[in-house]
Amino acid sequence: MTVSRLRVDAPGGAYEIVTGAGALLDPRSWQGVERDAVALIVTNTTVGPIYCGPLMDRLRPSFSKVAMLELADGEAHKTWTSIETIVDALLDHHADRHCLLIALGGGVVGDLAGFAASCFMRGVDCVQVPTTLLAQVDSSVGGKTAINHRRGKNMVGTFHQPVRVIADTDTLRTLPQREFVAGLAEVIKYGAVADDAFLTWIEQSLDALLVRDAEALTEALTRSCQIKASIVAADERESGPRVVLNFGHTFGHAIETGMGYGQWLHGEAVGCGMLLAAEASRLAGLIEVQQVRRIAELVRRAGLPTRAPSLGIERYLELMRGDKKARNGEIRLVLLTGPGQARSQPVEEALISAVFHEHEG
Amino acid sequence: MTVSRLRVDAPGGAYEIVTGAGALLDPRSWQGVERDAVALIVTNTTVGPIYCGPLMDRLRPSFSKVAMLELADGEAHKTWTSIETIVDALLDHHADRHCLLIALGGGVVGDLAGFAASCFMRGVDCVQVPTTLLAQVDSSVGGKTAINHRRGKNMVGTFHQPVRVIADTDTLRTLPQREFVAGLAEVIKYGAVADDAFLTWIEQSLDALLVRDAEALTEALTRSCQIKASIVAADERESGPRVVLNFGHTFGHAIETGMGYGQWLHGEAVGCGMLLAAEASRLAGLIEVQQVRRIAELVRRAGLPTRAPSLGIERYLELMRGDKKARNGEIRLVLLTGPGQARSQPVEEALISAVFHEHEG
Numbered sequence: 001m002t003v004s005r006l007r008v009d010a011p012g013g014a015y016e017i018v019t020g021a022g023a024l025l026d027p028r029s030w031q032g033v034e035r036d037a038v039a040l041i042v043t044n045t046t047v048g049p050i051y052c053g054p055l056m057d058r059l060r061p062s063f064s065k066v067a068m069l070e071l072a073d074g075e076a077h078k079t080w081t082s083i084e085t086i087v088d089a090l091l092d093h094h095a096d097r098h099c100l101l102i103a104l105g106g107g108v109v110g111d112l113a114g115f116a117a118s119c120f121m122r123g124v125d126c127v128q129v130p131t132t133l134l135a136q137v138d139s140s141v142g143g144k145t146a147i148n149h150r151r152g153k154n155m156v157g158t159f160h161q162p163v164r165v166i167a168d169t170d171t172l173r174t175l176p177q178r179e180f181v182a183g184l185a186e187v188i189k190y191g192a193v194a195d196d197a198f199l200t201w202i203e204q205s206l207d208a209l210l211v212r213d214a215e216a217l218t219e220a221l222t223r224s225c226q227i228k229a230s231i232v233a234a235d236e237r238e239s240g241p242r243v244v245l246n247f248g249h250t251f252g253h254a255i256e257t258g259m260g261y262g263q264w265l266h267g268e269a270v271g272c273g274m275l276l277a278a279e280a281s282r283l284a285g286l287i288e289v290q291q292v293r294r295i296a297e298l299v300r301r302a303g304l305p306t307r308a309p310s311l312g313i314e315r316y317l318e319l320m321r322g323d324k325k326a327r328n329g330e331i332r333l334v335l336l337t338g339p340g341q342a343r344s345q346p347v348e349e350a351l352i353s354a355v356f357h358e359h360e361g
Numbered sequence: 362m363t364v365s366r367l368r369v370d371a372p373g374g375a376y377e378i379v380t381g382a383g384a385l386l387d388p389r390s391w392q393g394v395e396r397d398a399v400a401l402i403v404t405n406t407t408v409g410p411i412y413c414g415p416l417m418d419r420l421r422p423s424f425s426k427v428a429m430l431e432l433a434d435g436e437a438h439k440t441w442t443s444i445e446t447i448v449d450a451l452l453d454h455h456a457d458r459h460c461l462l463i464a465l466g467g468g469v470v471g472d473l474a475g476f477a478a479s480c481f482m483r484g485v486d487c488v489q490v491p492t493t494l495l496a497q498v499d500s501s502v503g504g505k506t507a508i509n510h511r512r513g514k515n516m517v518g519t520f521h522q523p524v525r526v527i528a529d530t531d532t533l534r535t536l537p538q539r540e541f542v543a544g545l546a547e548v549i550k551y552g553a554v555a556d557d558a559f560l561t562w563i564e565q566s567l568d569a570l571l572v573r574d575a576e577a578l579t580e581a582l583t584r585s586c587q588i589k590a591s592i593v594a595a596d597e598r599e600s601g602p603r604v605v606l607n608f609g610h611t612f613g614h615a616i617e618t619g620m621g622y623g624q625w626l627h628g629e630a631v632g633c634g635m636l637l638a639a640e641a642s643r644l645a646g647l648i649e650v651q652q653v654r655r656i657a658e659l660v661r662r663a664g665l666p667t668r669a670p671s672l673g674i675e676r677y678l679e680l681m682r683g684d685k686k687a688r689n690g691e692i693r694l695v696l697l698t699g700p701g702q703a704r705s706q707p708v709e710e711a712l713i714s715a716v717f718h719e720h721e722g
Contacts, residue, residue, distance in 0.1 A: 037689065064689060080441050083517075091512050096687055119480070121685045122505065122518045123598070144483065151452050156444075157483045158519065237484070324482045326457055328398065328425060 003028060004222065008229040010161045011236045012143060017165040017225050019136075021214065024051060024129065024168035025058050033127055033164050034062035037098040040090055041066070042113040044073040047105045047131050050174060055104065055129075063100070067093045071112065075261040078108050078148045080156075086116040097121045100163075106132035106179070107139040107266065111157070114145030118160030128162040131171040133183025134267050137190075137224035140165045142232040142242075148261060152322055153253050159237055167225070169217050182267025184209060184302045185248070187220050189274060190227045192295055193244045196340030198223050199294070206301055244342040246325065247334040248274030251308070254319035258311040271304030279355050280347060281335040291336060310361035313353050320352065364389060365583065369590040371522045372597045373504060378526040378586050380497075382575065385412060385490065385529035386419050394488055394525050395423035398459040401451055402427070403474040405434040408466045408492050411535060416465065416490075424461070428454045432473065436622040439469050439509045441517075447477040458482045461524075467493035467540070468500040468627065472518070475506030479521030489523040492532040494544025495628050498551075498585035501526045503593040503603075509622060513683055514614050520598055528586070530578050543628025545570060545663045546609070548581050550635060551588045553656055554605045557701030559584050560655070567662055605703040607686065608695040609635030612669070615680035619672040632665030641708060641716050642696040652697060671722035674714050681713065 003020040018029045039059055043052050048070040059066045069089040071082055090099060103113035103126060110128050117126035128140035146157030172180065187209075191199025201219075202209070208216035228245065235242035252273030256264055264272075278295040281287045300306050308316075320331045325344065333347045364381040379390045400420055404413055409431040420427045430450040432443055451460060462485060464474035471489050478487035489501035507518030533541065548570075552560030562580075563570070569577035589606065596603035613634030616625055625633075639656040642648045661667050669677075681692045686705065694708045 080445070084441070087510060087517060088512075091510070091516070091683070094683075094690055096689065097685060098688065115480075119476075119517045119519050121516065122507070122520055146483070149448060149452070151449075155452070155482065156448060156480045158480050159483055322452070322455075324458060327459065328457065329455055 006222070006225055006229060008141065009233040010143060012159065012161040013163070015161060015163050015165065017141060017167065017229065019167045019169070019218070019221055019225065021170045022168060023166050024171065025054055027058070029166045030059065030062065033100060033125070035098060035100060036064050037100065038065045038067065038090070038093050038095040039063040039100045039102060040093060040095060041068040041102045041104050042086055042109055042116070043068060043070055043104040044106070044109050045070050046073045051104060051131065051171065065093060071109065073108065075108055075148065075266070078111055078146070080147055082112050083116050083147060086112065087120055090120055097124055099124050101126040102129060103127070104129045104131065105135070106130065107135045110135050110140050111146045111154070114143070114160055114162065115147055115157055118145055118158040123160065125163045126160065127164045127166065129166045131168070132175055133172055133180050134186055136167040136172070136221055137183060138186040138228065140167065141225055141228045143236065152324070153257055153261065155324070167221060169214065169221060172212060172217065179265060180212065181303045182265040182271070185267040185271035185274065185299070185304055187224050188295070188298050188302065189245070189247050189270065190224045191340070192274065192336060193247045193334070193342040194227045194231070194340055195223070198227070199340065203294070203298065206298065210302070243325065243344045244334050246344070247336070247342055248277050250320055250323050250325060250331070250333050251276040253323060254316050255308060258315055258319050259309055264305070264309070268305050271299045271302065272306060272308055275299050275306055276308060276355050276359055277333055278336055279359065280333055280351060281337070283351050283354055284335055284347065286335050286337045291339065308356060308360045313356045313360070316356055317349055317352060367583070367586055367590060369502065370594040371504060373520060373522040374524070376522060376524050376526065378502060378528065378590065380528045380530070380579070380582055380586065382531045383529060384527050385532065386415055388419070390527045391420065391423065394461060394486070396459060396461060397425050398461065399426045399428065399451070399454050399456040400424040400461045400463060401454060401456060402429040402463045402465050403447055403470055403477070404429060404431055404465040405467070405470050406431050407434045412465060412492065412532065426454060432470065434469065436469055436509065436627070439472055439507070441508055443473050444477050444508060447473065448481055451481055458485055460485050462487045463490060464488070465490045465492065466496070467491065468496045471496050471501050472505075472507045472515070475504070475521055475523065476508055476518055479506055479519040484521065486524045487521065488525045488527065490527045492529070493536055494533055494541050495547055497528040497533070497582055498544060499547040499589065501528065502586055502589045504597065513685070514618055514622065516685070528582060530575065530582065533573060533578065540626060541573070542664045543626040543632070546628040546632035546635065546660070546665055548585050549656070549659050549663065550606070550608050550631065551585045552701070553635065553697060554608045554695070554703040555588045555592070555701055556584070559588070560701065564655070564659065567659065571663070604686065604705045605695050607705070608697070608703055609638050611681055611684050611686060611692070611694050612637040614684060615677050616669060619676055619680050620670055625666070625670070629666050632660045632663065633667060633669055636660050636667055637669060637716050637720055638694055639697055640720065641694055641712060642698070644712050644715055645696055645708065647696050647698050652700065669717060669721045674717045674721070677717055678710055678713060
């Protein structure tokens with residue numbers, strides 16, 4: 001069993017990403033975060049029954065108390081009610097400021113436990129244990145936490161860096177194919193916006209990734225986390241270069257919100273959103289059609305949706321004007337500017353309309 | 362009109378405290394925080410009708426839009442529901458990440474607007490405009506934000522430094538005497554835990570303070586903010602020396618929570634709590650009886666309560682075990698260790714019982 005460690009030097013605190021097959025129960029993964037205090041594992045009804053028992057057995061000797069809380073699964077539960085449930089569980093177990101929250105699950109569990117950790121008693125430690133590909137390559141790293149608001153995804157949240165990320169590739173074995181594929185969208189994103197050589201590697205390795213070849217997975221995970229870690233270290237609060245990691249996300253969030261949370265998986269919306277954003281980049285004169293085709297082809301081969309749902313251009317524009325990155329109602333998009341390069345800029349609504357004209361429905 | 366500026370060098374960001382008569386509408390107070398974005402003034406139904414109109418007129422030329430939101434007044438409204446009301450108002454006014462929240466009111470408004478600012482779109486700027494003595498000398502400085510939980514005051518919150526604090530002593534003129542007196546508790550606290558010469562000055566100036574003599578008020582405000590700023594700069598997240606600012610607060614929170622929020626004002630509970638904590642310090646052998654008498658005399662002269670309400674010792678101990686500063690259920694108190702000196706330490710429950718035996722009911 002090989003466990004590799006990658007250091008993230010975020011201004012809000014440095015921490016390690018531990019990756020590898022079997023990392024979840026490897027004692028080395030937990031060294032340095034054990035403490036004489038309560039550990040609360042926040043998980044969901046899908047992942048909890050599989051991994052929580054062995055993990056609690058592993059952790060019990062290292063904490064004064066190990067407890068668990070199973071939340072309902074799905075984006076629809078990323079609400080304040082769930083945060084209150086976590087706070088109640090912490091108080092039930094007499095957790096104090098030295099307690100440790102452990103997020104065991106996908107992005108929803110990670111966002112919820114992370115947000116609860118950032119505001120319980122004004123901030124306690126959190127370990128992210130992502131069990132989906134999406135969470136392993138993206139949401140568990142970087143300290144973003146959030147809950148949804150009926151008027152926008154992730155509208156309320158904080159930046160709160162975890163004290164450790166433990167990404168066990170073995171946990172991906174039980175992941176439904178649809179969710180696995182959704183995670184590939186974020187892997188493709190890293191290549192598109194930051195590393196053209198990695199994008200080429202993904203093109204060559206996509207078939208191996210789709211059958212979850214262990215070696216290909218570890219490589220994809222490591223390179224994705226390296227890219228994310230280096231960008232987060234430079235820009236913890238998304239005021240500068242980190243914004244490129246939102247490639248495909250403005251379109252994606254509009255799709256997710258417009259369809260109602262949970263209809264499209266986040267990664268599916270981002271996959272389609274990257275294709276739309278690539279097309280927008282071409283219409284803005286920033287890239288050639290071949291670069292759009294590379295993205296479109298990867299999205300298609302991965303099995304991600306290539307057409308936006310029929311919501312109507314006006315509805316899309318309304319949703320995008322309300323995006324967190326919008327500025328005085330002016331829509332901003334992350335556009336590709338070349339191979340492995342991207343930037344954020346304001347975009348005319350006419351251009352966005354033209355994109356949907358081609359790719360909606 | 363004299364406006365003085367005091368700089369706070371918190372690790373989470375440096376900012377200025379602007380104090381003085383007329384500071385609220387003085388254009389210099391707002392220099393550097395104006396922006397081409399939405400400003401939302403969060404206020405309450407008591408203060409809003411008096412100050413909000415002139416403030417909006419003052420700010421309108423400096424922002425793309427100035428809006429206001431009046432919340433119900435009182436500790437009972439420091440809830441997530443109020444945070445959602447603020448988020449809804451921000452979205453109604455198309456506020457984006459560059460917006461500015463302005464907390465115009467007392468500690469409740471400051472805590473709510475501060476917490477909303479810390480998590481709306483993962484963090485936006487906030488200006489604190491405290492209009493009560495308590496908020497001017499304490500809660501507006503230092504970046505603490507919070508909402509209450511039915512099982513504990515300020516149980517959920519964040520550290521989120523304001524970008525400016527504007528404390529206008531003129532706004533204290535309309536403050537009810539009971540609230541004014543409650544604010545004096547925190548002024549006394551600074552002398553007790555950090556500056557014996559200031560405590561002596563308070564003893565000499567208390568009569569002038571009680572009739573709100575402008576000169577005495579400005580001096581009390583300035584020295585209190587200086588003490589708080591220097592302590593916050595050294596310890597933003599209350600892991601070290603900042604903890605002494607909780608002198609009287611563990612007893613005080615127990616009184617507030619035990620009586621139900623809003624029955625005792627925070628400052629009243631802290632005033633009584635300081636007397637109890639001074640007595641605990643004496644029982645622990647840390648200070649002489651004369652030092653207890655100085656605190657007790659100031660609390661009495663200020664008109665703050667000198668006896669704890671009859672909740673029963675068991676109920677008090679239960680509440681204090683759940684305090685945010687407790688460690689594995691062990692009660693910790695800030696105790697006086699000499700003139701202008703204090704530290705936090707674990708305290709036997711028998712000692713706490715002895716304090717209540719003398720001072721309850």
